[in-house]
Structure formats: structure tokens, C-alpha cells
Amino acid sequence: MLVKSQVKYIQSLGHKKFRDADGVFVAEGSKIVLELLQAGHIELIQLYAVKEWLLKNKILLAGRIDPVEIESQELERISFLTTPNQVVAIFRKPVFPAEEEPEGITLLLDNIQDPGNLGTLVRTADWFDVRRIVCSPDTANLFNPKVVQSTMGSIARVEVLYDDLKEYIVAHPGTPCYAAELDGEDLEQTLHIPRIMLLIGNESRGIYQDLSALAIRRIRIPRRGSAESLNVAVAAGIILFMIRKA
């Protein structure tokens, strides 16, 4: 059974202010919640699920918390999805070990607005073993329920910071910064660079000019047809593929 204060609390976590105050976020849907539970290092605060789900996954909750069994209609009241899916859970935000400058690829995101795009970027980064994502402060919030949803569990594995991108680039002079831009040079060759920052810009206006000026190379995906641009996550995926390609 759900009490009114629980419903109000979960709904409040749709807002950054309340998530920040408690250092928590909401994940929902069986697939994502299971991934986060299995990740191990993410603390489960509370979990609300329908009976069938609890029966099947009891073992994952043993020794953690006492879950709240709810009815389908109750699930609808606390879900952020249009089609609620069995379980809603509150987790503590993940903490990553402080690392000065990770090996490999760092993804820099300048003002990504769409939650689905941000989540897909995190998921794509995880696939290509990107260790760190640095977002400009005006990028969408990582713990927005729609972003959490689109990361498909990768939120547990990729470190995401919010920082001034100019300062970040300047503070890491040992790592070359490549910018993805529609008027860059065509990406034709594999990029075999052991340590690299890849800068991706806003969905409509691209990368701020003063930021783009800090990149040592500007690259683009060769266009063969007529679309005006590629989706940011698709563009990032293609470039990451070409960096990671054997």
C-alpha cells in the first residue's frame, strides 16, 4: 500500500531541486531497475513494485530494504512513464572514484537539451568504453527520469560531471580535443588516439564558437544524402566507433 506522502515524495523527485537535496534519483521499469540493482555499487533507498515482480526478484533485495508492494493503479500514480512497468525505485546517486584525467576517451557535451539524447549519449559512451562525460552546466540533468530511462542502465557505469567546458579543456592540455561540427573535415580514417576529448554540441546550434576554437581538429560525418544534420547521439556513435575501431 502506498501512502499519500510517498506519492508526493516520488513526484517531487521529478524536480532537480528535490533530487539534489537528498542526493537520490528515480529509476523505473524492470530492465533498468534490475541493471542498477545488479551493478552493486549503487545504494537502493526504496522500491515499489507489483506482486509478480517482487516474487520474481526477491533475492536481489535480500538484506537491502523492505520493498513496498503496490497495485497496478498505484504504480500509475508514481510513474513518470506513459506506460508504467512493474517497478519504481529510488537510488542514491552513484559516486565515482576521483580520477584526475581518465585514460581513453572523454566526451564533452555542450548544452544537450533533449533528455532522450543525453541518455542515449551515456548509453553509447558506455558501449564504447568512454570513462567520463563532462556536461556544460546548461545541459539537461542526468537524473531527470527521462534521461535515466534512456541510459538503459549505463548511468551506473559512466562518470558524468557538470563543469565549465572551456575551463575543463584548458585544464587538460595533454589531451587533444576534437570537435564534431557540420563544417569540419570529413571523417574518413580511423582515429587511433590513446587519449582524446570529443566535443559534441547542442542539437540546433552546435558548439559555442569560443569553445569550438579550443579544439585542435574539427570533424564531421560525410553526408551522402540530403538531411540537414544527424541526431547528436548518432553522430557521436559514429565518431566513437571510428576512435575505437581496431
Next chain:
Amino acid sequence: MLVKSQVKYIQSLGHKKFRDADGVFVAEGSKIVLELLQAGHIELIQLYAVKEWLLKNKILLAGRIDPVEIESQELERISFLTTPNQVVAIFRKPVFPAEEEPEGITLLLDNIQDPGNLGTLVRTADWFDVRRIVCSPDTANLFNPKVVQSTMGSIARVEVLYDDLKEYIVAHPGTPCYAAELDGEDLEQTLHIPRIMLLIGNESRGIYQDLSALAIRRIRIPRRGSAESLNVAVAAGIILFMIRKA
């Protein structure tokens, strides 16, 4: 001024049944509506916009229709977006010249469910000059307002059919079919194939087995990190890039 019957009619076009009955669809937001107006071959049926937009784009409407000027509050009543954007227009569905088997790449989509994914796939296809997309009948509807939105205007340029994919593959024995699958062989080399069908599967369960059996090769994007899968549009983008790569 909007009259009640117009509001009801536009809202009804959120449903496939009503779109099919009249052979029309809704596009909204300045960027997409402008792309469709400039495409030339898509008939404009009606257009509702705020004053500023009409003043700026009057010339594009000359000799086509008499647009309806509306207030911002009225726009909210007919918009399918959470953030309405200046203009909502009704267009006739595009018709493409019947072509037996187009040159180049044909994309086959098996049961893509998410409207944003379908729209992004159409946009990505357009970037890489894919001439035809064939969707299984259970794929999301192309003219769903969210799909139209995510195509970013590419809906005007890529022919999209709905057909039984098994029958389609069997009917085109001259075109090799490649399937994108998580357990396929790693995509390492450029695919220089003048005529190819690329088969992409459902977001959760992939490609139906009996369909996958018709592919002559099964490929996957090499995984370097830990994510369980890639987003379908990202995966398709990477493979299309490798087919189109010089």
C-alpha cells in the same frame, strides 16, 4: 481565430485511423514546417500559425492556401508538443514514384516501436542517401506526430513503405540482405556493396528468427565497454556509415 471543429479535426489526426481516412498528416514547429514547404512536392492542406511566423514566411504560402492566424493560447490547444512552436500544418502524405528495386541501400525495419527511434532512423537514412525504408506492419506509424517531429523534415525525402519483410526479402533475390544483430560478426571493414538491404530489429528483442534466417550475413558493432546494447538508430547510423564510407 480557431473554431472548435478545427481543434477537433487536428486532434483527431493524432490517430492513424483519421490520418488514413484523409491521407494527411500533421507537422509542427517552424523548422520542420519550413522544410516541408520548401520540399515542393508535398501538398499543403492547411496551416495555423502565430502572427510573427506568418509575417516572416508569407511568401512561402503565396498561391497555396489561406493560412489561419492564431494566438499562442490557441496554438497550445492544437499542438502535440509539450512546447508548442509557432506553427502547426496539415500536409498531404508524400507520394514517391513507384520503383521496383531502388539502387543503393534499402533499410528494413522489423517492429520498431519507439516513435523517436523511427523518426531518427528516417533522418539518418536520409543523411546516408538511403532511398527506401520498408517497415514491418507492426512498426510504429510514420505519420504519428512524434515520428514526423523526429524525422526533422526527412519524411519528405525518403520513401517509407509498410510490407511483410519476409516477402520483401524473398521478392528481391538480387539484393543481399545484411542483418544487424548483437551476436553477429564484428563489423571491422567498410562494406562496399552497390546494392544492399540492411535489416534492423526491435529495440528489445531484436530481429524475428525466421526473418534473420533470410539474411546472408549477420553483423554487429564491436562492443568495447559494458552497455548491453546500442540504441537502434545509433547502430543503424554506424553501419550505414561503413557502407557509405569511401
